[in-house]
Amino acid sequence: MENPLTTKRKPVIGGNWKMHTTLSEAVDLASEVRNRLNSYGAAQTLVFPPFPFLGAVAQRLADSHIGLGAQDLHFEKKGAFTGAVSADMLVSVGCAWVLVGHSERRHVFGDGDEVVGKKLRAALTAGLKPVLCIGEKLEERKSGETFAVNRRQLRTALQGLDTAQLQHLVIAYEPVWAIGTGLVATPEQAQEVHADVRAAVGELLGGAFAAAVRIQYGGSVKAETAAGLLAKADVDGLLVGGASLKAEEFAAIVRARA
Ligand code: PGA
Numbered sequence: 583m584e585n586p587l588t589t590k591r592k593p594v595i596g597g598n599w600k601m602h603t604t605l606s607e608a609v610d611l612a613s614e615v616r617n618r619l620n621s622y623g624a625a626q627t628l629v630f631p632p633f634p635f636l637g638a639v640a641q642r643l644a645d646s647h648i649g650l651g652a653q654d655l656h657f658e659k660k661g662a663f664t665g666a667v668s669a670d671m672l673v674s675v676g677c678a679w680v681l682v683g684h685s686e687r688r689h690v691f692g693d694g695d696e697v698v699g700k701k702l703r704a705a706l707t708a709g710l711k712p713v714l715c716i717g718e719k720l721e722e723r724k725s726g727e728t729f730a731v732n733r734r735q736l737r738t739a740l741q742g743l744d745t746a747q748l749q750h751l752v753i754a755y756e757p758v759w760a761i762g763t764g765l766v767a768t769p770e771q772a773q774e775v776h777a778d779v780r781a782a783v784g785e786l787l788g789g790a791f792a793a794a795v796r797i798q799y800g801g802s803v804k805a806e807t808a809a810g811l812l813a814k815a816d817v818d819g820l821l822v823g824g825a826s827l828k829a830e831e832f833a834a835i836v837r838a839r840a
Pocket residue numbers: 598756760761762763764800801802803821822823824825
């Protein structure tokens with residue numbers, strides 16, 4: 583049997599398109615990403631387009647190796663929740679992945695740890711692979727709470743879940759102060775938190791699971807900073823916002839090698 587402790591973690595690079603693109607721009611961007619990256623096997627590529635374009639992008643990515651995900655979901659299965667989108671809806675349009683707890687959901691839309699936990703469970707129940715996003719704010723970093731904040735977000739989301747349920751889990755460490763600010767964490771800053779996140783995962787779910795789980799870094803990643811981040815032992819991928827809207831730059835990031 584494969585020993586997860588020695589299995590190499592394949593990098594996973596996601597492009598979070600946020601609230602950008604029109605339908606035609608989204609389909610064009612998906613085509614470009616596919617053309618540039620479908621045959622690249624050294625990393626796993628994911629894209630997260632806006633809700634209205636998921637079906638069209640799914641068609642454009644059909645039979646490719648590019649994974650499709652949504653940027654958020656609601657935790658209820660269905661009902662009177664105007665404007666909300668359920669996990670089953672995402673599956674029905676061809677999503678395999680979903681971002682859970684992105685910092686903009688937490689800090690712009692007010693999703694608390696408890697809501698993030700419910701969303702994670704809803705995603706898993708529907709068979710979606712989750713990218714659980716965590717990260718500290720600048721004032722939390724300044725007051726020395728970085729590890730504690732990330733551990734709290736991790737623990738409240740994961741508690742009560744087991745390794746079988748979480749087999750496809752990806753964690754994204756995204757310091758809030760680095761998202762969309764141009765202030766990328768240094769590889770050393772990322773590594774220090776990733777190592778602690780992995781240790782925390784080990785305490786919750788065991789060492790074998792922790793050794794196998796992939797932890798992405800996100801926050802102002804550009805083509806020129808990708809390789810340095812990926813070179814760190816516990817950085818297993820990247821979650822890219824702004825730079826994922828240009829296929830050429832995104833492809834360069836996915837192909838950046840440690
Ligand atoms: P950014 O966004 O690369 O534009 O900073 C990253 C993210 O929010 O995932």
